Amino acid sequence: MIRLEVWGAYACFSRPELKVERVSYDVMTPSAARGLVEAIYYHPGLRWIIDKIYVLSPIRFTNIRRNEVKSKVxxxxxxxxxxxxxxxxxxxxxxxxxxxxxxxxxxxxxxxxAHFEMTDKASPSDNPGKFQDIIRRRMEKGQCFHQPYFGCREFPAHFRSWEGATVPAIGETRDLGLMLYDMDYADPANITPIFFRAKLEQGVLSLDHCEVFR
Known part of the structure; x- marks a missing residue:
């Protein structure tokens, strides 16, 4: 298991039901958290699973306007x-x-x-202890494969290993409604979004045994 502290000036975890103007979820989504951890260390021999997301700062929104291109190649x-x-x-x-x-x-x-599970793509020389040592070393040194970001690449994320015994999450409880959990890539021709009923309990979004919907 690892605990990764991340922070930044802005974040946008876009709600898929609002397509014209971007509106962020109140809290980082599990898929965004997984992508952030994978930016620090990814290997085909392991699969990251997010267990909990602790919210350390009050949830605050602001409105911005950005120039974007309206087409794609x-x-x-x-x-x-x-x-x-x-x-x-x-x-x-x-x-x-x-x-x-x-x-x-x-x-x-x-x-x-978060924690990881070994996959069938791991080589004979791969083992959980080896991966655990690598990820901890990269977190401590600030190493990453690419700059982690909060939902959009223009919102970079700073990171470091969390060494405290406890996490001082905000003491707030709120129902976050249906939230995007991840994308199911089992069928490349039919990529399916996965949602779950999210609830913030005393500043902690727990993903243990959460019920998902497709």
């Missing part, structure tokens, strides 16, 4: 260029730009409690 366009159709394969930001509002979290601070 689709696979059919890339395939056409590979076949020599001569069309350009790029997006001109000055022509495709649009301004969108977003309701994001401000001054976020969490402790992620």
């Amino acid at each position: 689709v696979s059919s366009a890339a395939k056409g260029v590979m076949q020599g159709n001569g069309k350009p394969l790029y997006l001109a930001a000055s022509q495709d730009i649009q301004q969108r509002a977003a309701m994001v979290l401000q001054d976020v601070h969490y402790v992620i409690e």
